[in-house]
Amino acid sequence: MMHRRAFLQMAAAAPAAMAAPGREIPGYRVVSHYQPVARSGMPGPYPGQVASVHAEKCIEAATEKPDPAVVREMMARGMLALTGDADVRDAWARFITPSDVVGIKVNCSGAPGIMSSPAVVAEIVRNLMAVGVKPDAIWIYERFEDQVETVHYDRYVPQGVHIWTAETRRGSAESYDPATYVETAFFDEDDTRSNMIRLVGNRFTKIVNVPNMKDHGAAGVTGCLKNIAYGNFSNVARSHSGSVTNTYSFIGTLAAVEPLRSRTVLQVMDGLRGVWHGGPFSPNRKFRFYPKRMLFGTDPVAIDRLLLDIIDGQRKAEHAVSVWDRSPKYLGRDDDHRNNPNVNPFIREPGHIEYAAGLGLGVYDLDKIKVAGIEV
């Protein structure tokens, strides 16, 4: 095992080398006793490759009800396209073995308006079990109980599958690993640590990341990187204050912490429905849209790069200001932001995706991203 101090020095050196012109990157101290592995989960075996599957009938927009059979077909076609395999089980077996304990990182921050669809999650569970993973070795997990309990995943998956949240009471730190954290002070906050969920280190051997397609008031968009980063660490809301957010560098920094980086082996972006404004929450249905698309890959940066254009394209179609706009004139209160797509509480930081690419988490350059487009 690498001595913790040695790893600290390596980790602290990375952000300094990544400093972008005109942006001050906070000093991050990454503490983890887990060694980086040579063949890490992110970007994994398929850097810069995305399987993009569209199916017009995957969800009925009027009722927002997904069709599980179509979802199954989408997932099968996506996994086959990503891996090049002829058999779906073989495709999943590239990432998962029967002895794995698998965490499925869902996103429920917009529930019940938008979340990792139970139909998608159930299909992932079915595929894991087809590979040989036992139900009690599958954990559907998220940070906040009050968000997950509105979704009722238990009604869609076999008995024995765990549905687990880190914070049954908001702010509770008991489910986080005291020895694995990122330390930094953004705004003179007292608690300067963000700790990784314990299960990631001491229980899971693999993680499947299931984000949605959403705008995000701070990060610009919330996709693979945001879901795996802010969704696996405590005390992350401290990165925003006033109109300033540190999502630009914090998201990638968190996503790169071991063992999260190594164990996140598959990205399944659920874009049956999406949010083009007001994310990560979705109280207002008028800001939801229906891309009817799922993206598959191992490279979170490449998928999120495509997501940027999907969200910004929808915003453009709705005559809303771009997520790239940094003008202070669009800043406003949360109340106004909820109803007006041209008001935002923060200067958005969609550059967090390119920053993460600089940390080695994936490929950002569109010219270097290979998309396999599939129509179901």
Next chain:
Amino acid sequence: MPLAFLAVLLPTLFWDRPVETADTLHKAGIERFCVPAGREQAWRKVGFSATAFDRGRATQAIAPKVEYHMDVASATRVPWVDANGWRFEREPGRTFFYDAPAGSAALAAAEAFAYEVDAGIRAAPEDLAQFARMLKFLGEIGQPHLPVRANIGVVDDGSDTTAEVLNLMARHNLLFHVIPSVDPKYDLNIRQVPRDTNPYEFAMKIRRDLTDEKRLLRIFGSNVVLVRLTGDASQARLHLLNYGSGAVKGLRVRVLGSYKRGKLAAFERPGAALEDYNVEDGATEFTIPEMGIYAVVDLLRDSNF
């Protein structure tokens, strides 16, 4: 001799209700308390140990509590904590009086005990049982009377501005001691708080000048727990006061210095023990799995408890 306890100064219930309420006190298990002057005899006649308490000579303490100001724009939504520790540090040797509304008497007792101040606490009748349990707990853990540990020495000019700076330092667990003149034993000395300064900005400047690395104590996982640290060359005691409305779970504590052993006593959490204890790089870290109103951690550098 580690953890030798001398006489323990316990806060006292102040009870100004008539002797007809004796049953209420009996049921709570309270036999000793203080009363307004002139009422001692009446209570002694019905079997209680009552002593006179002169509220007029006592300094008023505020009711300890937390306030969530959701209307104040802040992404971190740090709640406001009403605490008396800074005042106790500023006015040592005084007797204090708490008029504790329902739900706050036990915390008031723990706070007074942690700072080793003489205090009378007027408690609501519904708080008496918990208050009595707190007094029992405090008596059991005792008080080793160790010197106060602090990073910062503050020369107090008595101004309101300095008062607010002291309050904010205590609020943010920036450990200070009020001193008559600059003392080089502290990492940082505050000779004078500028009259026109913004107290919050000044407190944060103190933090930055000190640096978090040098802080004798840090806590992670709660923004409503305030800590007092005492200790000498061989031992340390942490008093952790939870001003929030619910239990705190998974509180991580970092104490500068290498302590081989740590022992937790948490109010209403029998059998609670420190978890994930680690000594590294000249600091000791541990987790308090769950605490309610109050917890005490005793640390020893070398020997066993």
